Amino acid sequence: MKILVCISKTPDTTSKIAFTDGNKKFDETGVQWIINPYDEWYSLVRAIELKEKDAAVTIHLVTVGGADCDPIIRKALALGGDEAIRVNSDSTDSYFIAAQIAEVAKKGGYDLIFTGKEAIDYNGASIGGMVAELVDIPYVSLATLFELNGTTATITREIEGGEEVAEVSLPVVVSCQKGVAEQRIPNMRGIMAARTKPLQVVEPVAADTLTSVVNFELPPAKAGVKLVDADNVAELVRLLHEEAKVI
Amino acid sequence: MSVLIFVDQTENHIKKASYEVLTYGAQVAKQMGTTAEALVLGTVNDDLASLGKYGITKVHQVANESLNHVDTQLYAKVIAEAVTASGANVLIFSHNQTGKAVAARVAARLKAGIVTGACALPDTSNGFVVRKTVFSGKAFANISINSPVRIISLNPNSYQTVAGEGTAEVSALNVAVDASKVKITAVNKVSGEVPLTEADIVVSGGRGLKGPENWGILLDLAKELHAATACSRPVGDAHWRPHHEHVGQTGVQIAPNLYIALGISGAIQHLAGVNRSKVIVVINKDPEAPFFKAADYGIVGDLFEVVPKLTEEIHKMKAS
Numbered sequence: 001m002k003i004l005v006c007i008s009k010t011p012d013t014t015s016k017i018a019f020t021d022g023n024k025k026f027d028e029t030g031v032q033w034i035i036n037p038y039d040e041w042y043s044l045v046r047a048i049e050l051k052e053k054d055a056a057v058t059i060h061l062v063t064v065g066g067a068d069c070d071p072i073i074r075k076a077l078a079l080g081g082d083e084a085i086r087v088n089s090d091s092t093d094s095y096f097i098a099a100q101i102a103e104v105a106k107k108g109g110y111d112l113i114f115t116g117k118e119a120i121d122y123n124g125a126s127i128g129g130m131v132a133e134l135v136d137i138p139y140v141s142l143a144t145l146f147e148l149n150g151t152t153a154t155i156t157r158e159i160e161g162g163e164e165v166a167e168v169s170l171p172v173v174v175s176c177q178k179g180v181a182e183q184r185i186p187n188m189r190g191i192m193a194a195r196t197k198p199l200q201v202v203e204p205v206a207a208d209t210l211t212s213v214v215n216f217e218l219p220p221a222k223a224g225v226k227l228v229d230a231d232n233v234a235e236l237v238r239l240l241h242e243e244a245k246v247i
Numbered sequence: 248m249s250v251l252i253f254v255d256q257t258e259n260h261i262k263k264a265s266y267e268v269l270t271y272g273a274q275v276a277k278q279m280g281t282t283a284e285a286l287v288l289g290t291v292n293d294d295l296a297s298l299g300k301y302g303i304t305k306v307h308q309v310a311n312e313s314l315n316h317v318d319t320q321l322y323a324k325v326i327a328e329a330v331t332a333s334g335a336n337v338l339i340f341s342h343n344q345t346g347k348a349v350a351a352r353v354a355a356r357l358k359a360g361i362v363t364g365a366c367a368l369p370d371t372s373n374g375f376v377v378r379k380t381v382f383s384g385k386a387f388a389n390i391s392i393n394s395p396v397r398i399i400s401l402n403p404n405s406y407q408t409v410a411g412e413g414t415a416e417v418s419a420l421n422v423a424v425d426a427s428k429v430k431i432t433a434v435n436k437v438s439g440e441v442p443l444t445e446a447d448i449v450v451s452g453g454r455g456l457k458g459p460e461n462w463g464i465l466l467d468l469a470k471e472l473h474a475a476t477a478c479s480r481p482v483g484d485a486h487w488r489p490h491h492e493h494v495g496q497t498g499v500q501i502a503p504n505l506y507i508a509l510g511i512s513g514a515i516q517h518l519a520g521v522n523r524s525k526v527i528v529v530i531n532k533d534p535e536a537p538f539f540k541a542a543d544y545g546i547v548g549d550l551f552e553v554v555p556k557l558t559e560e561i562h563k564m565k566a567s
């Protein structure tokens with residue numbers, strides 16, 4: 001059983017968001033980088049749990065990015081992956097990135113490919129579906145539970161106003177979110193072991209780039225809060241009704 | 248050349264988010280000097296000709312029952328064929344659960360550039376540039392799509408639905424549908440509740456409510472407002488509320504007309520999920536709570552006293 005876990009590097013959730021180069025680039029000054037929380041807390045940890053139950057499971061991590069991703073990949077290996085592949089490219093186009101991961105996936109012959117439900121920087125929520133299409137296997141999105149029984153996966157996925165349970169034979173691509181697993185902290189042994197785990201760097205294959213960033217913008221600042229006295233709740237209702245017109 | 252809009256359905260009815268994308272897509276078509284057409288998969292009981300009211304000239308339907316459930320593999324194939332058959336060069340989805348599951352897959356199949364989470368009409372004056380939210384609502388990016396077919400998925404609640412007059416031509420599209428490799432064994436819908444991402448009003452509770460036993464006052468307020476309910480992450484983590492109610496950077500991202508936050512401090516990760524709301528009301532006993540900086544209206548006070556009064560006042564206002 002081989003699992004491929006897609007890992008991406010994102011700014012820490014408390015990072016100040018700012019841009020440089022005439023608002024064409026994300027300003028990385030002082031930014032702490034983390035593993036995208038959906039990749040780390042849910043898909044990677046679930047893969048590790050599957051390996052803990054069945055020693056025959058191997059976990060490969062894949063990321064598409066420059067050498068600045070290596071610390072993140074090492075951190076992910078410290079949590080539990082067996083080895084990692086980094087496709088050396090700075091592309092931000094989701095089709096290009098998915099094409100790289102699909103190439104790794106086809107070569108490696110994985111039974112299961114996990115992604116996070118989205119990356120918290122570009123919020124694309126695209127890679128899983130694209131990889132599944134390029135590899136031509138089923139894709140189940142927004143999983144909140146993932147169980148494996150032999151070669152059949154039982155997946156609970158979020159739908160509008162509820163959830164549904166899907167059964168699918170491997171191989172499958174699954175995008176994971178809250179519920180699939182619980183966050184873990186790497187321990188010292190894992191951190192030591194991660195140093196010597198294989199991290200293979202490969203060059204990207206040719207693929208089209210279909211989108212490009214024109215620029216970024218920050219939202220306009222709020223005008224400021226209108227405070228209403230706690231003894232005058234009726235006034236709040238009046239403001240919401242007559243001024244904001246939302247009730 | 249045309250704009251094709253994917254119409255999402257559930258239990259044989261068109262979803263609310265679909266009317267929004269139909270209106271949006273018709274406007275994109277108008278802007279590009281072309282027609283707006285719709286695509287409906289599965290069997291639907293609603294009157295499809297009436298989609299003309301949203302500016303649609305033609306509705307393509309693949310009325311195959313096996314499409315009543317979303318299987319991304321089947322959907323991608325059928326939608327891609329519909330794009331080719333209708334000659335569309337722009338395809339539009341809602342960035343709801345179905346859109347998130349399917350749109351990117353279709354993009355890969357058609358080798359079409361995609362922008363997910365769009366929040367405004369594309370700029371088609373020179374190329375095709377789509378504005379989307381990034382960094383979980385903390386910023387916007389303008390992205391150029393450079394392929395012949397372009398795909399947009401629109402954030403729910405970011406475009407005003409407008410219904411006018413009109414009747415659309417409904418035409419059956421014959422597309423072979425493969426056998427599904429994904430078997431749906433159960434569907435659990437939370438009945439009677441307003442789906443969070445579709446709700447106009449959301450009432451949300453944080454750790455300030457102290458425990459699940461206190462949710463009654465929040466639920467009463469939500470009921471009075473026909474609102475959906477949400478919560479902060481620690482509340483979901485502690486299982487005070489179901490985890491699908493957790494909003495924020497690592498939860499659901501929403502953009503209702505009105506977001507009422509009760510006993511939530513307003514941490515940056517929480518704001519990331521709700522800062523696109525049109526109006527934010529914060530009720531918190533701590534005047535220094537960071538949420539007040541992101542709010543439009545606020546009450547500094549004890550929610551256990553304020554919330555029941557608020558429900559009562561709204562009831563009175565509605566009755567008058």
Ligand SMILES: Cc1cc2nc3c(=O)[nH]c(=O)nc-3n(C[C@H](O)[C@H](O)[C@H](O)COP(=O)(O)OP(=O)(O)OC[C@H]3O[C@@H](n4cnc5c(N)ncnc54)[C@H](O)[C@@H]3O)c2cc1C
Nearest residue numbers: 453454455479480495496497510511512514516517532550
């Ligand atoms: C990587 C990461 C991701 C995260 N993602 C999310 C996310 O997606 N969503 C999210 O919500 N959080 C997220 N968090 C957690 C976030 O940082 C905060 O810890 C969390 O939002 C706090 O929840 P809270 O406001 O309910 O609780 P608290 O911060 O404990 O705030 C409770 C508030 O209630 C008020 N209060 C108490 N009693 C009363 C009363 N009687 N009347 C009125 N007010 C009262 C208090 O003044 C306080 O402001 C994330 C954190 C990290 C590190």
